[in-house]
Amino acid sequence: MIQLFSFLVGIVVGSFINVFIDRTIENKSLIYPPSACDNCHRKLKIYNLIPVLSYIFQRGRCSFCKSKIKIQYPIVEIVCGLIYLIVIYLIDNPLLGILLSTFLSLLLGMSIIDIKTRSIYTKHLIILFILSFPISLARYWIKFDLIIKTIFLIVIILLGYVLSIKNKAGFGDFILIAILTMNMYFNEISVFFINIGIIGLIIGITLIIKNKNIKYEIPFVPIISLSYFSTILLELLKIQI
Ligand SMILES: [Zn+2]
Numbered sequence: 001m002i003q004l005f006s007f008l009v010g011i012v013v014g015s016f017i018n019v020f021i022d023r024t025i026e027n028k029s030l031i032y033p034p035s036a037c038d039n040c041h042r043k044l045k046i047y048n049l050i051p052v053l054s055y056i057f058q059r060g061r062c063s064f065c066k067s068k069i070k071i072q073y074p075i076v077e078i079v080c081g082l083i084y085l086i087v088i089y090l091i092d093n094p095l096l097g098i099l100l101s102t103f104l105s106l107l108l109g110m111s112i113i114d115i116k117t118r119s120i121y122t123k124h125l126i127i128l129f130i131l132s133f134p135i136s137l138a139r140y141w142i143k144f145d146l147i148i149k150t151i152f153l154i155v156i157i158l159l160g161y162v163l164s165i166k167n168k169a170g171f172g173d174f175i176l177i178a179i180l181t182m183n184m185y186f187n188e189i190s191v192f193f194i195n196i197g198i199i200g201l202i203i204g205i206t207l208i209i210k211n212k213n214i215k216y217e218i219p220f221v222p223i224i225s226l227s228y229f230s231t232i233l234l235e236l237l238k239i240q241i
Contacts, residue, residue, distance in 0.1 A: 003085055003088075006085045010080045011077045011078070024121060039062060039067035052081075055073060080108065083229075090237070096135065103128065103131050110221050111221045112222075120176065156178040173221070184231065188232070192228060200220075
């Protein structure tokens, strides 16, 4: 029962993440105007806005003009549903489970924005940073760790700053890594960097096979986010590398 509930909450959060993605890219307010069809711009009714189900019952098409609805909508909703289901199931502390799931859903949204536009928004990094504090506190933070972590964060940010001046590597990517390492255990951080290497390599090779210009094409937010998610998942499942 609790699993079904977590999944449903995740799906609803997923539909917000879709709005967050689209409106960030279109540079519009998150709240106003109400949702409308991308094609005919008619305001959607409540029954058009039920996550996943509306998509299935309308067979992936707008109920007014019959134009195709983006497949992104149901996919993001289902992925968020699964994130909530898995994370809340694996964590004993329900509050931490909800916080971490929300954190991961936001990362999913930022990953899709990065894939579509190759940008990281400072306001999103700030929200992540704020969310990262209670997660850190609930997970482990003790004073000694706090001092070392703070030094570690400053080193990463300085390194990111220097590298971003030299070859225009995204400074935002380094800030993102710094924020994510904030709520990880030390052993997780090493796993996290190994994962970034492996996942980055897989995505890099895939792009080369597809003949893309990888210097421009590689979106780092999805690589970093996937590495974070897999690191946390390994820890929750108590799998040692
Ligand atoms: Zn329409």
